[in-house]
Structures are given as structure tokens and as C-alpha cells.
Amino acid sequence: MKLSRAFFNRPTLQVANDLLGTYLVFGKDRRTLAARIVETEAYISENDPACHAAPGRTARNRHLYGRPATIYVYLIYGMYYCLNVVTEREGFPAAVLIRAAEPVEGFADAKKGETSRLLNGPGKLCRAFGIDLTQNGADATGTKLFFERRDGSSVAAAVSPRIGISKATELPWRFYDSQSSSVSGPRRFNEAARLR
DNA sequence: TATAGGATTGCC
DNA sequence: GCAATCCTATAG
Secondary structure, three states, X not given: OEOOHHHHOOOHHHHHHHOOOOEEEEEEOOXXXXXXXXXXXXXXXXXXXXXXXXXXXXXXXXXXXXXXXXXXXXXXXXXXXXXXXXXOOOOOOEEEEEEEEEEEEOOHHHHOOHHHHXXXXXXXXXXXXXXXXXXXXXXXXXXOEEEXXXXXXXXXXXXXXXXXXXXXXXXXXXXXXXXXXXXXOOHHHHHHHHOO
């Protein structure tokens, strides 16, 4: 079943953890794309130096202040888009970055073997889904782009520091499925976190 | 207006 | 190790 706005209106760390094992669903043109989320990161408030809300409200980050389940998309390095879903109460800037997933439905090359590498990074995930600024500000409880819980397996969740940032690098706000081969980043990140 | 740097990726 | 590529935030 579809994840409700109430699901996202909770502490961001909890949402980031609980999103593991749920499905991202996107109706693109006439087909449906779906993937099982295996890696997320939390970005929380103007007091988190790595969060885009750190400078306060700006034109770019305005959707971070929106109601829970709002989609926040931005362009990074002039080349890749990153997909976030806003958490906590309206007016409190926080979100979960969707970093990696396993293709489940609708991906053309999902049967060619290299399925585990198709969505293993936030930029690659958006590219494969066809997500760009068109989705910025969208409502993730609607019919076009949403999150869904399906029956089945539990997730062996692990945590580690967030990847690719230069500030607040010590906070263990990255969550991932330790059993998945679709997790992003150098292998050592995952191994090191597993040994904690 | 100018400039440094970025929640990345893939190639050298 | 590092370039690609362009938008954002901040300083001048």
C-alpha cells in the first residue's frame, strides 16, 4: 500500500530507516517504473551543515520547507539530479535523499544481468527513472510518483556516515540494506560500517 | 558581476 | 587521480 503523508511526518532518521525495503514508483509516459529502495540519507534542519537548508530559506531549497511527502529535486555538479522526499512538519526543513535501489519493474535492461548497477547512486537513479526538475515540488502521495510498501522481506539495515559531503562527515545518517548488492559507494564504506 | 564549490559519475 | 558541466550562494 501507498505510504501516507503521516509516514513522512515523523523524525527524519526514522523515515530514512523505514524507507529501506519500500518501493519507489513512477508513472513515466505510459509505463510504470518501480524499484526497491536500498540506501537513503537524512538531511535535517538549518543546523545540519550538509543540509541544503543550512543557509536558510532560498529559491532552490524552498520545497524543503514544504509539507511532508513533498518531492525535492536539485541538480548537482551541473550533470545529475538527486531525488529527496521531505519529512517532518511543514516549515521544518528536512528530507531523505534516495541514494540507491534495485530495479523491479519497467526498466528495459533489467534482464540483461547488470541490474544491480543500474540504480546504485543518486545521480544514476534519477537518470534511469527520468526524474528531473519537473518533479521538484510534486506531492509523493499522488498517483504519478509515490512510495509503496509491498508484502515480504524485512531489511537488514545498517548505518554509516553520509557519502560525498565535506561538512558534518561524522554523523551516521546514511542507511542501507547490508544484504543488497545495489548499494552505492566504495565497498569499504559498507564493510567498515558493518563492523561497527 | 565574479567566483568558488558542490548530497556525482566514469574514465585516465 | 581528475574532468565534465552549470547552478547556487556569497562576496565585491
